[in-house]
Amino acid sequence: MSHEELSPTERSTVRRGKHRARSERAELHEVLDNALLCHVGFTVSGHPRVLPTAFARVDETMYLHGSTGSRLLREAANGTEMCVAVTLLDGVVYARATAHNSVNYRSAVIHGRPFAVTDPEAKWSALRAITEHLAPGSWEHARHPDRRELAGTAVVGLDLAEASVKTREGDPGDTPEDVAEDRVWAGVLPLHSYWGTPRPSSEQPRRRPVPEHVSTRRTP
């Protein structure tokens, strides 16, 4: 695996738990590509805001979209500084001491000023990427955005240049004393997710089979 540095600027350098910092682009990409939502933080009139939203990564850019009327998209299109967190929870760590309980996770944090994506071709590509990230196969399957939908949708990009990745995996980090005493069970309870049974729209005639891109979607 290559070890390209993840832009170790002051604020994107992991301050605590440096042993958990992973300085690899591939790992950043993996976190982003495996998460369905991100949490976007920004400041409005001095007050912090955090909102969950969908996204997609294309190369070294992250794309967000939303209604042109939404606060998040308006702020983002204006280049307001943002911090985006993408978090995958992999399990709960049961330690021998409650103070060492923890979680196993993969976490990315990206800092930057988004830019409005207004070029029609670039906007179309970004919308396709977001659609395919959230609902793979549906860009080919469903109706594409029309002129009015495009006009009502804002798209912004965020460069992944300034990003950090932090992960935790494996055993509890108990003290040698607690390990030696061996008084209680310790270990990890992994957390997984899976897709349930597709539920057709209630307005949908029964006869239509669930398409393959939905029925065979890979477990996240």
Place this chain on the structure above:
Amino acid sequence: MSHEELSPTERSTVRRGKHRARSERAELHEVLDNALLCHVGFTVSGHPRVLPTAFARVDETMYLHGSTGSRLLREAANGTEMCVAVTLLDGVVYARATAHNSVNYRSAVIHGRPFAVTDPEAKWSALRAITEHLAPGSWEHARHPDRRELAGTAVVGLDLAEASVKTREGDPGDTPEDVAEDRVWAGVLPLHSYWGTPRPSSEQPRRRPVPEHVSTRRTP
């Protein structure tokens, strides 16, 4: 269900998709109680930050903890204004038009200034609550914090007074035209999570059975 108002202050009022706003304390509690992590947003020297962390709710207060050396806990203990997002993703909505693709979710956002929890009894209770939220049963099972661990752990509380809840559930919200045309499958692919097989610590003797609070943990 009671309909107590969720503090409809200017910034906690849901601006878009008001039909999705749910103004009920019970629903706020349900979102918080079913999530394992939250995302905390705050501002450092004018720059937005977002970090994922564990938490617990007790009545109308949310508690966070961490190392006394962590930036998040130091800022929180100083009463820095914060915005906390708690998000549960329930499924992906495949619409007849990609512009109407969406997710089903339950989302809470809390605004406020945290307060340091320093009273020994209150701190102990909060740590127990956080432990029991993340790893139910482990407060009884594992070693409790000792004097040194307590001194190295900061706990903050955040009043849930100023909070909003937003949810989406059910069918795609396609246009009547797309529904009438009935060209493609539309529906919801539910997302679920489950606990995998508990993995004992590699430093743990094989003979110890997985305790019931781990082996029978309820699916999140």
